[in-house]
Amino acid sequence: MEAKNITELTDKERYEYFIEQCIQHKAIWLLQVQEGMYAMFEGDNKKQYIPVWPGQEFADAYATDDWEGYQSERMDLKEFLDWMEELHDDQIFIGVFPGTGMQAIPVEPFLLKTQLIKARKATNQPKL
Numbered sequence: 001m002e003a004k005n006i007t008e009l010t011d012k013e014r015y016e017y018f019i020e021q022c023i024q025h026k027a028i029w030l031l032q033v034q035e036g037m038y039a040m041f042e043g044d045n046k047k048q049y050i051p052v053w054p055g056q057e058f059a060d061a062y063a064t065d066d067w068e069g070y071q072s073e074r075m076d077l078k079e080f081l082d083w084m085e086e087l088h089d090d091q092i093f094i095g096v097f098p099g100t101g102m103q104a105i106p107v108e109p110f111l112l113k114t115q116l117i118k119a120r121k122a123t124n125q126p127k128l
Contacts, residue, residue, distance in 0.1 A: 006058070006099060015105050018097040019119045021054035026077045028052045029059040031070040039067050041095065043106060049095035050087070051104055052080075062098065081116060084109035 006014065022028050030052055031039035039062070041049050053059040059072035075083075087094070087109040094112050095104030 006097075009099075011099075011103075011105050014097045014099060018052075018054045018105075019115060022077055022116060023119050023123055023125065025054075027074050028054065028077065028080050029056050030073050030075060031059055031063055031067050032073040033067075033070050038073075039070055040092070041102060041104075043093075043095075043104075045106075047106070048092045049104060049106065050092060051095040051098050051102075053097055058097065062102075077116065081113050084113040 006017075009017065030050065033039070038050055041051065043049055051062065053062075053072075056072045056074065063070045063072065092109070094107045094109055095102075096107050096112070098104040
């Protein structure tokens with residue numbers, strides 16, 4: 001799926017695509033400004049989110065404006081899943097696959113971890 005088609009998907013379809021691609025490629029994509037420092041945004045609910053994408057081309061499209069100078073960074077899915085406890089403890093949520101206007105799908109870290117593990121098992125892929 002090309003980046004230009006993503007705006008036509010519902011949140012549910014974008015989320016399913018995100019899960020599918022993350023499992024298939026065993027990775028997620030973030031925007032990083034320096035080692036260990038990732039793009040974040042605050043939602044209308046005043047919660048902090050780390051945006052994540054299913055592919056480099058999607059992350060690259062957001063390296064503008066406030067995030068100009070950020071670089072897309074691939075993170076191994078196992079490393080990402082291991083990071084969920086720390087994000088949960090820090091009360092940082094995941095902004096899954098932002099669409100137009102930075103409308104991301106808000107997900108609690110442990111919920112996303114559970115759904116990714118369940119999806120991996122459903123595809124009979126080996127343990128990460």
